Amino acid sequence: MSSIIVPKALDPGATIAFISPSARLNDQYPAAVLRATAVLKGRGYNVREFYNKDIGIQSSIINRISELRAACLDTKVSAIICTVGGPSFTELLPGLIADTDLHNIIRANPKIVLGASESVDDETLPLAFCIKHLFRAIADREPIGDVSRSPTYAHKHPSWFHDPASIHKTELVPTPGWIWLRPGKAQGRLFGGCLSVMARLNGVRQIVPDWRGRIIFFETATGEKFGSGNPIDRVKAGIADLIAQGVFEDAAGLVVGRPFGYDSTKQREKYISVIKGLLCDGPLSKKEFPILFNVDVGHTTPMVTLPFDALAILDSEKDQFAVQESGVV
Structure with a gap:
């Protein structure tokens, strides 16, 4: 495993850069960017937005690389926040x-x-939860400790996705809670992300991650139809891709984020059955690493921020998922 690079903690008054290295939504949702800027400035931080208008595919690639490079080179910038995800970062x-x-x-x-x-919804409770756990991860030099659980979550996209100027509060529903799909106890360094992206990274030979001994986490993107979850066949294919690539051969544990669009008991059971069928039955049943499902990470609101490469533990007997190291120094 390569040596771990740990950044400095975000100090009061520091400068935060906004970049968009994949999807380019800044000019489509300017009100959302302004609200995010206001939240950070309200906490005493400076905010710079690195964004140039694209005029084609190659223009977009050049813009995104130059924006990322500029943010990394700027000595006044302490943290870089991607304003949205998307499928095109591999470009x-x-x-x-x-x-x-x-x-x-x-x-x-x-x-x-x-x-x-x-993106974070602007409803008071989700925003407060997100902000608290964001700064717990990037501004606190103490270990995060037990990963928090939100009692409620937003089961729909925020209203500004279809009306950029909207500030309508999203409906919140009770959170079903964590579900241990396989019991056990494990310790390892965190690594993972969006399921479809994880599989694609393994195809780039220069940056193939070392998955050995990791507590892996994954979550799934939204579906192509507005408001829908990622189709279950794609979820199955994504997990199967990782299995075929050997990702789970030496895994210490697995954490699965709450999947967007799988809100009823029947829908969740369908999602869970895919994980169990591929990872708890068959050849991988002998691995016995613990699997925790429905954690507040990924395409869900609100969410916790998990630091890559930080040491973490899973313990089903104690119903515990905890991060034992800070992600900053």
Whole structure:
């Protein structure tokens, strides 16, 4: 496993950069960007947005690389936040992999980088939960400890997805809670992300992750139809891809985020049956690593922020998922 690069904690008054290295939604949802900026400025931080209008595919690739590079090179920037996720970040990888000067700069002066799979709703409770656990991960030098659980969640997209100017509060429903799909106890370093992206990363030989001994976490994207969850056949295919690539051969444990669009008991059972059928039955049943389902990560609101490479534990007997190290120094 490669050496871990740990950035400095976000200090009061620091500068945070907004970038969009995949989907380009800043100009479509300016009100949402302004609200996010206001939240951070209200906590005393400075915010800079790195965004240039695209005029084509190659223009977009050049823009996104230059924006990311500029944010990394700016000595006043302490943290970089991706404003939204999306499927097209791999377009940047050939350029970024070849940019050895940038690699050296990042190693010499690492910054906090926050990925994104879903944007935060503006309802008071979800926003407060997200902000609390975001800064717990990037501004607190103490270990996160037990991962928190929100008592409610938003089962629909925020209203501004279909009306950019809307500030209508999203309906909240009770959270079903954690479900241990396989019991056990494990310790390992956290690594993972969106299921479809994880499978794609294993196809880029220069950056194939080392999955050995990890507590892996994954979550699934929304479906192509507005308001829908990721189709169950794609979920099954994504997990099968990771199995075929050997990701779970030496896994210490698995954490699965609450899947968007799977809100009824019947829908959740369908999702769970795929995980059990592929990971708890058949050859991988002998691995016996614990599997925890329905954690507040990924395409869900609200969510906790998990630090990559931080040491974590899973313990079904204690009903515990805890991060034992800080993600910053």
